[in-house]
Amino acid sequence: MKRLISYLVLPVEISAFERQYLARMNRIALIFFFCHIPVFIGVAALAGTSPTRAAILTLLALIGPAVAYKTLQNPRHLSVVFGFTAMCMGGILVHIGQGSMQIEMHFYFFVLIALLAVFANPLAIVTAAVTVALHHLTLYLLLPRSVFNYDASIWAVVVHFVFVILESVAACFVARSFFDNVIGLEKIVQSRTNALSDRNRDMRLVLDNVGQGFLTIEPNGTVSAERSAIAARWVGGYVPGKKIWEHLGELDSAGADWFRVAWDSIADDVLPLDMSIDQLPRRWTAGKTTFSLEYRPLIVDGRLTQMLLVMSDVSAQLEREQSEIEQRDFMRLFQCLLKDKKGLLEFFSEADDLVSKIVTPEVTGPELRRLVHTLKGNCALFGLSALAAFCHDLESNLLDAGGAMTGSKREQLGRIWGLFASNLRSLLGSDRADRVEVDQTEYAAVLDALDGNAAREEIALRIKTWQFETARTRLTRIAEQTRAIGSRLGKGSLNVVIEPNDVLLFPESWSAFWSSFTHAIRNAVDHGIESPEERLAVGKPREGQIRLTTKLLDDELWVEIADDGRGIAWNLVRERAAAAGLPHESREALVEALFHDGLTTKGEISEFSGRGIGMGAVRAICRKMGGSVQITSTEGKGTCLSFRWSNVHDRLDALVLGPISSPTIENQTQEAEGHLQ
């Protein structure tokens, strides 16, 4: 019963479309019924009944719908009135159409019940059916016999009843279907639109309350109106036709052109979409805020229809990461201090010198790039990730900016270095580098020499060498760093062999060289040594070997680094040299090309190598110190890089220390092979 009622009674809401439709239909219905007046007068005249009576009765029946039309606000109610009126009109027609056609006049009822379906309201039909029922009930109350006229049986009445019911049921079905599928369609659409709006609102609520900002970008770069609240806060509200790079340019104008150019490649649709997207910036800075940018292409039928830009404020994350890196770096610094304080202090001294040069505005171009590259390499060797990463970004900026560094970057570097220096000083306390440390063996040897009356000059020279650094110490430090690099680059554990040959080096003279020697180390590990799998595949031992050698031959100091890696791919060097417009016909030309800034055989740039700067940097220092570089390399066998300086005896910045010519210390130096040269 409940279902039947809900089927017959329409939902309370009336859509604008239904209201408009019913208003029109009700107007037509009123006109239709008023048109009955002349028709009924004519019927009465033809049937020989009273036309006047027909007119009066019809007007009487029309009073109701006319009043309803003027007073009822709900168009459905008016339709119901028309359902009642229709049956009244039928009654009048039968009354005035008496005679030979009187029976046929009853068709009117069935036609009108069917026509009522145009109101798409089952209640109008039910009303008509109920009107007929009430009419007969009234008839029965007035004259019981009249219902069963001509002494008809109850079954005759039932037959009439069944036909009316059958048609009413069918008409109700038609009306309801009409409502559900046509009139109500707009309502259904509206309902679904509302549901979608609700979902959109909910989704919007979610989007507006997450930390990310969402923007949609048209293929021509125009930012659509849809955007999450946080995105609107970051890049501003919707401005018709405004491009994404214009929005972002208001945050930081520096990258706007880059963005536009990169976006053009998407709009041009020449490159693969993924490749074009890779050209777009991933980070955007606005003052102290850094945003990460993610791009999600929305593809329909294989074509880019929109690009979803997901912006995230990663400032806090970066700060946290930076803080963690600094913390980690500080721990490494502490470990270095415990392990090799002298080496760390030397690094600090060298790096401090590098930084002071880098922040000098006059230093530009290739020299600046080499300095930054060297600083990066040394920081990486000591595991100072934050500084190394900053130098890496700095190198990228230098390349983009044509070798010039902005004042803000200089300030930033100075700030970061200052923080590092501060940390180091806090660790060192008063334990500074401006003192001489002597191990007990050396101290005892000199003491014995004094006791044994050794020559004063000899003892003095010996004491002077206390400020020297043994090559063993330096090479040991470098060996450890080399192993660390190998591990970080996935080259497995490296077998690093040192051959110091008792060489002593005056630190201040050689610090610049050792500083840039890191490039040679990183090249050997990153370019030379194969991965363990590659080595095994070509029949080499799993562990790559790097040999570090210092030696004094006559008056010439040699520093060598040799690896048993893949050797230099000369064909590739030739190819790259040719591409760079460099001479490449002879082996000498190719060796020269190796030292050219920017030439590299590596496909990817890493924290350690790949920019093609290091070799040039180390040779430049070597030459500046009066030395030369030789490269010997055999593909598949390995590479040896040999740095040589002659006349070191005169400069007194490199020597091999022999035993003091005193009987008491003669046997105490284990690795000395000769006298001071």
Next chain:
Amino acid sequence: MVGRVFLGVWGAGILVVGASLMAGHVVSLPVPRATDSRLRASLAAGPGVVKGRWSAHHVLYQSCGCSQRVLAHLLTRRARPDLVETVVYVRDPAAADATEPATVRAQAERAGFGFETSTPAELERRYAVESAPFLLVGDGSGAVRYAGGYTARSGSTQIEDGDIIDGLQAGRQVGALPVFGCAVSSRVQKAIDPLGLKYARGGI
């Protein structure tokens, strides 16, 4: 609110009016019993009635559509030669057209019918008839052989007087058909039209 109340009143009123009007069409009107002496007397009193001949009296009412259709039927088929047929035309005192009976008389007589006029009161007094159209058939012996209506159903165009007479003359038992038409006497009019919509003066 006023509009809705008005609509309610209007709807109820229309229903009653409709039912009242419809009742007049579908109700079978009262007929006198065949044994009523007034009927027997009237059978012998008609114009041209001859003892021993079958006779038929067609009681028709001036303001009754059904009576008019029967009249048209009679004029079309003309009077039968095998019996004496008389049109008893009951004038409507409220009818505007006072000349109509004369016209009808001329038509009826041309068609071979005897013709006499009456009033509702006279009709009841002489024939004991209060509704029309009413058919009264006698076999000439003074006995009433048929007293009833012309059609089996309300509004039917199948006027069965010929079959009725044929059947009676053939000696068959013919049941009286109900009278569908109009009340003639004020008593019956009040009974079937208590609201006075149809039969009252100026009624609809």
